[in-house]
Amino acid sequence: MQVIRWVIGITVFVALLLLALQNAKIVELNFLNLVTFQAPLILVVLVVFAAGVAAGLLAGVLKVARLKRQLNKLRHEHRTRVEPMPHGAAPGTAPASGPGFERNALDDG
Numbered sequence: 001m002q003v004i005r006w007v008i009g010i011t012v013f014v015a016l017l018l019l020a021l022q023n024a025k026i027v028e029l030n031f032l033n034l035v036t037f038q039a040p041l042i043l044v045v046l047v048v049f050a051a052g053v054a055a056g057l058l059a060g061v062l063k064v065a066r067l068k069r070q071l072n073k074l075r076h077e078h079r080t081r082v083e084p085m086p087h088g089a090a091p092g093t094a095p096a097s098g099p100g101f102e103r104n105a106l107d108d109g
Contacts, residue, residue, distance in 0.1 A: 020046075 020042040027041045
């Protein structure tokens with residue numbers, strides 16, 4: 001499994017390297033006609049890709065944090081709500097107990 005992971009990683013790296021070498025043109029970026037700057041096309045693509053990955057990871061982290069808070073709240077509620085069982089055998093586990101084994105006054109004599 002490790003070998004497959006390395007092969008895929010190297011393949012993706014080589015593909016991105018070839019993409020970067022072929023897209024070295026300078027592009028001009030305008031932001032609301034207030035700021036204008038020039039950068040290589042591949043740099044723009046990689047920055048936008050990294051921003052997308054960061055946004056996805058942030059969304060995942062927020063979801064995990066919310067679920068973790070909810071789980072901790074439910075665990076706390078469960079701890080405070082559970083009552084300990086009375087000492088001794090649980091009902092119905094002693095020999096000859098349960099329906100049909102009631103003691104009558106005639107059985108003692």
